[in-house]
Amino acid sequence: MPLNPTQLVGLLAFGGAAIACARAARVRRPRLWVGLAALLAGLALEVMLGLRHAVHDLVDSTLQLEGRYDARGPLQWALIATALSLAALSLWGVARLQRHDRHAMLACAASAALLWLFVIETISLHSVDAIVYAPAGPVKLIAWLWAAAAAVIAVAALRVRRESARATRR
Secondary structure, eight states: OOOOHHHHHHHHHHHHHHHHHHHHHTTSOHHHHHHHHHHHHHHHHHHHHOHHHHHHHHHHHHHHHTTOGGGOHHHHHHHHHHHHHHHHHHHHHHHHHHTTOHHHHHHHHHHHHHHHHHHHHHHOOHHHHHHHTSEETTEEHHHHHHHHHHHHHHHHHHHHHHHHHHHHHO
8 A cells, every 4th residue: 555645754754763763772771762763663664554543443433333423522531531641651751861861851752742642643533633634735734743753853862872972082
């Protein structure tokens, strides 16, 4: 199945950031950077496969078949509460990193933002969908958000390499 331009932007952004994280893993905090590289590779795969949309469509069709689609509000509120709890937990984790490694903290914060975007897409609130799926040039706005977060991650990962190389020369 061919990729649309929005998917292509996501694939390139996540792939490039995953490579930068893999390179950073060779310099410092290998578990963290390998984990970020794996997460970004997984997001690239997700963009290609669209599983979040398939899950959403399956839940919607199941609710429609059972005649409970119009009563899906409580389920969405439960998902929103879960997403907010996970967001708070990830913010707490990122804040703990700040003491140790500024670049890792930036990369983790941008990665958490990416995960939140995917969760928001999966929950599929119509008013939010109207914004993130709005055309923004040749792609949808969501692609630019993905690319911006991936760029923050890649720059943070590449700075780890540069700073470590500078420290070794001294």
